[in-house]
Amino acid sequence: MPLWLLLMLWRGSVAQVLSYKLKLQKSMTVQEGLCVHVPCEFSYPWLSFISAYVSWFQKGADVNQDPPVATNKPNQKLHERTQGRFFIRGDPQTGNCSLDITEVHMGDSGTYFFHLGTYSYLDTMFSLNVTALTHTPHIIIPGTLESGHPRNLTCSVPWACERSTPPIFSWTSAALTSLGPRTHLSSVLTLTPRPQDHGTNLTCQVYFPAAGVMVERTVQLNVTYAPQNTAIRIFQGSRTALGTLQNTSSVFILEGQALQLLCVTDSNPPAELSWFRGSPTWKATPICRSPILDVSQAGAVEEGDLICQAQNLLGSQHISLHLSVVYPLQLLSPSCSWEGEGLRCNCSSRAQRAPTLRWRLGEELLEGNHSNASWTVTSSLVGPWANSSLSLSGPLGSGLRLSCEAQNAQGKQSAAVLLLPDKPEPRTSGVIEAVAGAGTMALLSLCLCLIFRVKTGRKKTVQPVQSMDMSPAGSSGSGAYQHQSWTDIPAAPPAPAEARPISEEEQELHYALLRFPKPKYQEQEDIHTEYSEIKTHK
Structure with a gap:
């Protein structure tokens, strides 16, 4: 064969080999359930003179017997695993061999090659690596969740493929909710928050049916609300809790004892806690700007209404407590004096709660406000003091027994009035009679000297x-x-x-x-x- 002919054939073969070119990204990694676009460009000799049918096969396949994973040839049987998910999107007449894969499965991992006419581009192949889906949904909460005000929350998967089967959205929450409109890759939930929803979980789950995978995201609700459930806890001694008050109540404490009051409330944002005496007004100055109010020594000054006020930007709430100081039962010795033809005796007692006073005249009990021909009893209450007076008329025998008795829930005390024979003035037993007797003795001793x-x-x-x-x-x-x-x-x-x-x-x-x-x-x-x-x- 002449040399020039061999040279011409060699030049034609080289030109033909140089005409089969493929520009392709050799490997890509994608998460399960997502989509992937594989850009591809090719060259083929005499492309305009041949059929434009192209195919993609998995490595190791027989192009004459095995079905391709993707093709643009009509009525061509495809691989069962890839049918409906692998697509040739480019135009082969322009040299575009791009491949789109939707709803990627784990089984899609592998190597693929491009085939055109009778030629397979085995020198340049594409490798796909499929990993587990780690993307999570996006939950969008516009503004602040305020108690009682509805808000629209959106759950979306912007990283998902628009061409895939629509995912299924589901919401989980303890709050009051209702489903709103949705798009292919998002779902809207209308939520009406309550104070008890603060800190609770809201979960959005997204299921991809074609890939059989599910992802979810959970957020904690931050609900703002005005103070509620304000209460006062009472401590005494070594911080021993005596009780918790949530309504207006009275607390009794012995005179001189110490008490610690702790005000608590439920609010978001946290409320400022202050203590007032009496009803707080907008100009009132609190006696304490702290949750804890210490009553170091209970007395008349501490007695009365104490109010704890809880306030934040959304509102306020207050709770009142009436502190009553309990005074031990104390009976003052009765005093008597002659008034005209009769004897008048007075008796007083102090305690909290106020005691009742009564007179014992012989075997007869006299109390309240009563009178007859022989005696008159007049009683009154002023704060912790109980006062009673007894007026006796007519002749009084030397053996007459008279006493004043005070009694309340804490106990009972009595003081007797001693009527001396042939004396114009009676004297009382107890502390006062001893003092009066001592003074009289001193006076008379001085006179007799x-x-x-x-x-x-x-x-x-x-x-x-x-x-x-x-x-x-x-x-x-x-x-x-x-x-x-x-x-x-x-x-x-x-x-x-x-x-x-x-x-x-x-x-x-x-x-x-x-x-x-x-x-x-x-x-x-x-x-x-x-x-x-x-x-x-x-």
Whole structure:
């Protein structure tokens, strides 16, 4: 064969080989259930003179017997695994051999080659690597979730393929919800949040039926709401909880004891907690800007209404507590005095809760506000004080028994009034009678130690005095100055001619009542003053 002919044939073969070219990305990785686009360009000699049917086969396939995974030839049987999912999207007449794969399966992993006419581009093949789906849905919450205000939430999968089978969306939430409109790759949920929905989970699940995979995303709802369920917890001693108050209540505490009040509330954002005395107004200044209010020593100042106010940007709520200081039962000794022809006695007691007072006259109980011909009882309550007065009329026997009794839930106390024989004034037993008796004893002891001598121009025999009239002789009428005294000292025998001082062993204790009526004066032309010496001997 001539050399020139061999040269021509060699040149034709080289030209033909150089005409079979394929531009292709050799490998790609895609997640299961998604789509992948494989760009591809090719060259083929005499392309305009041949059929434009092209195909893609999986590596190892027999192009004459095995079905392709994708082709543009009508009525061509395709591989069962790839049917309906592998597509040739480009125009072969322009050299475009691009391949689209939708809803990728794990089984799609492998190597593929392009085939045109009778030629397979085995020198340049494409490798596909399929991994598990790790993408998750996007949940969009516009603005702030405020209690009672509906909001539209959107769950979407923008990374999914528009050409794939529509995914199935599902929502899970404890909140009040309703489904709204949806698109191919998104779903809308209308949610009306409540305070109890704050912090709860909202889940959106997306199922891809063609690939048989499901993905989901869970978010926590952040719901804002005004303060609610405000309560006061009471602690005493070593932080021992005495109880929790949610409604207006009264709390009793012993006088002098300490108490700690803790105000709690449920709100979002967190509320500012403040304590007030009485009803808070917009100008009122809180007594404490802290959840904890310490009552270090309960007394009259701490008694009254205490109010805890919880407030945030969405509203406020308050709870009140009435603090009542409990005073121990205290009975003051009754006091008595003569009023005209009768005896009037007063009795008072202090406690919280206020006690009831009653009189015991012999075997008879007198209480409330009652009266008859012999007695009248008048009672009243002023704060923690209970007061009662008893007026007795008519003759009183020396053996009469009279007492005042105070009683409440804490206990009972009584004080007796002792009526002494032949005495114009009664005395009471208890602390007051002891003090009064001691004062009277001291006064009388001082009086008995004094010796009075009346010196005149003539000597008079000294006698123990029972009653004396110290007004000028012969004076009478309303203008006379009268000085009278009564004494309980028994009449003493006549004193000896020369009196001697009373020794300590000879002194006796006596009770006496001295009354000094208001002196009255009248004008006199001539006033004479006489000095008298009065001696008292035992």
